[in-house]
Amino acid sequence: MQQRIPEADYSACSIDDLLGHGRAGNLACVAEAFRRLQPHLLFIVTRILVLAEDREDAIQEGFLKVVRGLRHFDAGKNAGKAWICKIIGNHAKDMRRQHEGRRSVQLQDDLPIEGACEDTDPAILVADREELDLCSRQLAAQPSEVRQVLLLRFCEGKTFAKIAEELRLSIPTAFRRCAHGVACMRGSFLA
Numbered sequence: 001m002q003q004r005i006p007e008a009d010y011s012a013c014s015i016d017d018l019l020g021h022g023r024a025g026n027l028a029c030v031a032e033a034f035r036r037l038q039p040h041l042l043f044i045v046t047r048i049l050v051l052a053e054d055r056e057d058a059i060q061e062g063f064l065k066v067v068r069g070l071r072h073f074d075a076g077k078n079a080g081k082a083w084i085c086k087i088i089g090n091h092a093k094d095m096r097r098q099h100e101g102r103r104s105v106q107l108q109d110d111l112p113i114e115g116a117c118e119d120t121d122p123a124i125l126v127a128d129r130e131e132l133d134l135c136s137r138q139l140a141a142q143p144s145e146v147r148q149v150l151l152l153r154f155c156e157g158k159t160f161a162k163i164a165e166e167l168r169l170s171i172p173t174a175f176r177r178c179a180h181g182v183a184c185m186r187g188s189f190l191a
Helices: 007-012 015-023 027-048 052-072 080-102 122-141 144-155 160-167 171-190
Strands: none
Touching (some): 015 027, 027 052, 027 080, 122 171, 144 160, 144 171
16 A cells, blocks of 8 residues: 655656555545646646636546546556546547537527618518528528538628638538528529
């Protein structure tokens, strides 16, 4: 059985030693290992997750996974740094997959459209409403990945670079999806 080490002695311990002490029940050693690896772990999750709060969650939840998995850690077989980074990286990838599965854009009928109804002539108002309804139906008919890009571009006014970053796409892919959606919708208006 390993002896508990006082905090002053943490500086002399390697990551493997700290995890070994953590396995023996000294969770302060695991926290010290995370503190030392924090810049590296932030780099890993930044490459995988876009939102800062998701990155923080990934590291915190990853810490819990490391603590729960300490019984499987064998300092003789595993390099502590690689073991922790693998757990954090895999957890961040799992989080990204969960977020992508839940991501969907809801259409809202009650959004104000500036300048759409400035005219008070009932015939023009009806025609405007019919065009808006046709546009909403055409937008809803687009595949979800095209619809997301169209809404971010035209409703939120985002650049293709911002859209690509948010949806984890390349800029040319975001542009192609937007162009495809516009072409499909234009065809329905001209028909």
